Ligand SMILES: NC(=O)c1ccc[n+]([C@@H]2O[C@H](COP(=O)([O-])OP(=O)(O)OC[C@H]3O[C@@H](n4cnc5c(N)ncnc54)[C@H](O)[C@@H]3O)[C@@H](O)[C@H]2O)c1
């Protein structure tokens with residue numbers, strides 16, 4: 580696997596301040612802004628203190644957590660930019676996990692109809708997935724990423740050094756999107772993820788594996804930025820996964836995005852076996868591995884209607900059909916797969932009985 584096919588604006592570097600300085604100096608004094616949230620502010624900003632001071636970067640932060648990926652937080656940041664004289668020639672630096680980079684990208688894309696932004700992802704999930712590819716947005720009306728725009732960041736600086744403070748659950752959450760990348764596009768990536776030790780994190784090896792995951796994400800984005808076609812592959816596990824995530828959040832049992840994606844992939848691997856001939860033995864092996872590592876969000880048949888209703892809001896749907904992305908084998912994806920309500924309920928039975 581090669582990383583040479585990655586977009587030139589995706590930079591891997593442990594010297595974040597040096598890389599960021601090259602960008603910041605291209606923007607006028609007084610027009611440099613930084614958005615972060617509580618935890619990365621404490622853990623990651625200290626190494627940028629000198630740069631912030633030298634270049635007069637104006638810093639603001641919002642509260643962390645998925646419930647703050649909201650219009651209220653967006654308003655706060657718009658207000659900060661407006662009061663401090665941001666304009667179309669300004670730069671917004673987003674430093675944080677996927678919640679922050681999704682929201683910060685949306686704020687920058689909509690403020691005065693768009694200002695430049697760069698992402699410095701600080702979680703595994705944001706480094707392999709959320710900070711890349713220009714899906715920006717917020718949750719609305721109980722639905723994930725209901726409001727947003729496609730708009731790519733001017734640059735993404737990936738510093739794997741930031742990951743040393745990530746807790747186990749958030750590590751696994753990011754790992755889930757890497758598993759998805761292996762399943763949809765790259766059997767070798769899948770194999771390396773299966774043999775990587777999750778008990779004893781080897782950070783040097785991780786950097787290489789992250790780069791392989793970034794190649795998969797970036798390939799889909801470069802080929803179909805606005806998700807008309809092959810980018811739908813990156814949404815594998817998300818039709819059911821977002822339904823689990825929204826349902827969990829609003830029933831007071833929140834789960835991390837990556838866990839929801841794993842539970843969604845379990846449902847959609849079952850559908851893959853039924854609709855696309857995905858191997859039954861592999862379905863059993865992968866399901867047991869995922870169950871062992873990620874556990875389960877328990878559901879009963881009385882939850883099915885609510886989960887199904889949430890799936891009807893998925894952005895891939897067309898003409899009243901729920902359009903799944905499925906796989907016929909590891910690395911072979913099939914987009915726009917229509918499944919009946921009956922079959923979806925059967926897949927939820929499979930998940931529930933695991
Ligand atoms: N735009 C996309 O393509 C895309 C892709 C995947 C996921 N997402 C979105 O990303 C979000 C999930 O991202 P996430 O998992 O990064 O969540 P997150 O941003 O909420 O971060 C997870 C937790 O890690 C903390 N954190 C951040 N940096 C840290 C660090 N260096 N050390 C220790 N803790 C740190 C945060 O404060 C938070 O508590 C969801 O909203 C999901 O919908 C978007």
Ligand SMILES: O=C(O)C(=O)C[C@@H](O)[C@H](O)[C@H](O)COP(=O)(O)O
Nearest residue numbers: 708712714723724810813814817894
């Ligand atoms: O980049 C993409 O395309 C993805 O679908 C990546 C997903 O991991 C991510 O969770 C994305 O935010 C989902 O987008 P949505 O369009 O289903 O809201």
Ligand SMILES: [Zn+2]
Nearest residue numbers: 756817836840
């Ligand atoms: Zn995702």
